[in-house]
Amino acid sequence: MAPTTAAERQRQYRERLKADPEKREKYLLTERQRWRKNVEAGKKKGISELSGRQQRLKRRKWRAAYKRSKEKREALRNVTSPQSPDHPPEQYPQQGSSRQHVEGKKKIRKERNSLKKKIEELQESLAKERKKKEKYKKRYQRLQRHSDSPRSKVKELTANCPVNPRIRKTLLYHHSLIKDISNKYQQTNKERDRQLIAKVTTGKIVKKYRLQRYAEDSLGFSSKRWQHKESLNFERKKTNRFTDEFKNRVKMFYVRDDVSRITTGTKQTLTRNKVKMQKRFLLDTLKNHHRRFLSENSDENISYSLFCHLRPFWVVNPTISERDTCMCKLHENLSFVAEKLNQLKLIETSNLENLVEKVCCNSSNKSCMYGECVHCKDKSVPISSTYSSMTKVSFTQWVTEDKEMDKKKEGEDRSTVKVTIKKSVEGTQENLTELFHTYIQRFKQHHFNIKQQYAFSRELKRNMSGEEALIHVDFSENYSCKYSSQIQAVHFGASHQQATLHTGVLYVGGKSEHVCFSTISPCRHKGPPAIWQHLNPVLDYLQATHPQVSVLHFLSDGPCTQYKQRGNFFFLAQN
Secondary structure, eight states: OOOOOHHHHHHHHHHHHHHOHHHHHHHHHHHHHHHHHHHHHTSSOOGGGSOHHHHHHHHHHHHHHHHHHHHHHHHHHHHHSOOSTTSOGGGSOSTTOOHHHHHHHHHHHHHHHHHHHHHHHHHHHHHHHHHHHHHHHHHHHHHHHHHHSHHHHHHHHTSSSOOOHHHHHHHHHHHHHHHHHHHHHHHOOOHHHHHHHHHHHSOHHHHHTTOHHHHHHHHOOOGGGTSSSSOOOOOOOOOOOSOHHHHHHHHHHHTSTTTEEEOOOTTOEEEETTEEEEOEEESSOHHHHHHHHHHHOTTOOOOHHHHHHTSOTTEEOOOSTTOOSOOOHHHHHHHHHHHHHHHTTSSSOOOHHHHHHHTOSOTTOHHHHTTOOTTTTTOOOOOOTTOOTTOEEEEEEEEEEEEEEOOSSTTOOOEEEEEEEEEEEEEEHHHHHHHHHHHHHHHHHHHHHHHHHHHHHHHHHHHOOTTEEEEEEEEOOOEEOOOSSOOGGGGSTTOSOEEEEEEEEEEETTOSOOEEEEEEESOOOOSHHHHHHHHHHHHHHHHHHOTTOOEEEEEOOOOTTTTSSTHHHHHHHHO
């Protein structure tokens, strides 16, 4: 005899279980208790707690199981149906069509037919009643419209007595005017318009002849219009919370050099109401500038919409063609890293100013921003718990690399040059967070220096006396000189000459207007001798137009080969 399989033993166990009612009931009770425990523990879910897709899959399984169970029952019923001579097959109709089943079907059909006839009769009766209702409704509307018209009212008043045509016309005008006023009063939704209508039609003369009640019934006014000596006034009081001085302060905030940068092109201007201004491009979003303005002016609370409304028309957002090509490398690299961490949900925000606030006690304190404060020098931006140190990530960085250049002449070795490129860097989340913490510590000092320099520049311009002047200078890009007409060979090689432009702005204390200047030279040197050669005509102009100036301030960037060099002090002493 072959050994029984596990499936056969399980089937035999279920058969024994079904044969004993007590064991089966105990088994079912145990299964129900186990189901409740699983539901409470969250291992099992009801169909209402599943998603739409899971519900469809569950119902599909139920239908398949029900179909299999039904097929098994029908097969079992066919096998066990009596086929003996004592019970001929013709006495037993096909499965599902027994005598009781057939009689029940007949009864159901009869009831359905009777209900169908009754529904048809009710629908027909309902249609008749609706038609009758519409007929009488239309009659009522016509009657109402006819009886409510000014002409019908005049006819009703003058039906039993002869009336002069002038009186008839006066009555017709009266009722027409009342109808117009009543319609306008009922149709308007503005309280100001209702006040105006009520103020015109509820005067002293109406009250003198005691026609208030008649006016209420005719015009549809409420009695509150008569309870006050004057009409109710819900006009909004115009208050001006913000003075012109404050609005000018907002506009001056927009034209600061750390908020927007000025353009240099002669065609980069905007004109409005015959006022022509040079364009300025915002350095950040308006929302971030709004937050910054509120942090610097904590005593004022200006809404974002008003802040945007007060923006000068010449301060605009840059387009793609007007992109900024003088961005700070530390700013950009830190922005790339912060945006990647924010995208991975490891930090809450990618705004650099908000991140700086999280790693220092006070962003206006030098010791905090330089890492000298004992309370916040070891402080860092909190990283989310979803951090996984070995997970691979990719982020963008500006990097400077060595690039080999082939020399065309024979016998010469290859030379290397420094090139700066925007590169995609591969690494782990651990490398990314370490780089972020390194950048943020450097950025604190960098951000503090920028703010202090801009603040010092603004205060210097604002508080200079009449004996002081400020010169803000910088070299522009070299411009290529071209001929108005040229031969083809000039287009190639080094045939085109270049010119150096040295631009600047002159501010004199006590003068609201500043002077812009630019000097041009064919020499491409930008060292101290070239700088002072460019400045000589400017200093001569300053001495000639403002001889009272005895203190001169210089403001520039800090390249070590140009302005930040000791040679400038030598030439200053010589001049």
